[in-house]
Amino acid sequence: MFFHATRFGALLAMVAIATTVFAPAATAETPDVSDNRPVVSFTAPDAITEGEPALFTFTRVGDLSSDLALNLEFYLEGQFLQDDEIGEVWFTAGEAVAVLSIPTNDDDIAEPDGYIGVLLQSRYFLSNVQEPYHIGPPAYREVAVRDNDRPAVATVSSASPPV
Numbered sequence: 001m002f003f004h005a006t007r008f009g010a011l012l013a014m015v016a017i018a019t020t021v022f023a024p025a026a027t028a029e030t031p032d033v034s035d036n037r038p039v040v041s042f043t044a045p046d047a048i049t050e051g052e053p054a055l056f057t058f059t060r061v062g063d064l065s066s067d068l069a070l071n072l073e074f075y076l077e078g079q080f081l082q083d084d085e086i087g088e089v090w091f092t093a094g095e096a097v098a099v100l101s102i103p104t105n106d107d108d109i110a111e112p113d114g115y116i117g118v119l120l121q122s123r124y125f126l127s128n129v130q131e132p133y134h135i136g137p138p139a140y141r142e143v144a145v146r147d148n149d150r151p152a153v154a155t156v157s158s159a160s161p162p163v
């Protein structure tokens, strides 16, 4: 399910509060034995061309011993998705990397460039429930999707007579 981009500001504010509550108390270099929760971060390319998949690569450091499902929110500008159903992203036990690949359509329609955004959120917003993971900032990444169907400039008719 996608939400309009204008809702992002409010959601981000909520996540900022949540990540403050669950802020990591230690870095990977100085692990805190009292907090064994893994830290999840992710990367994505700045831009793709329509027809290419948008790849979001999630990495967890720390405890890898259990399956771990992520709570993601998706944002979209433009009509680029092949499928509006996006599967759950999770690490299986022992795995440090999970890849989300979102296929896009190479259609024949000239359209504005858009983007696919992914927000990594806490699983729980209640302060009395322990989060299963920390979020390595930034929690939001956006892949620009470039249209490749712009009409050629040369096809525009000209008022100038041929010489």
Ligand SMILES: [Ca+2]
Binding pocket: 050, 106, 107, 108, 109, 147, 148, 149
């Ligand atoms: Ca195209």
Ligand SMILES: [Ca+2]
Binding pocket: 050, 106, 107, 108, 109, 110, 111, 147, 148, 149
């Ligand atoms: Ca297009």
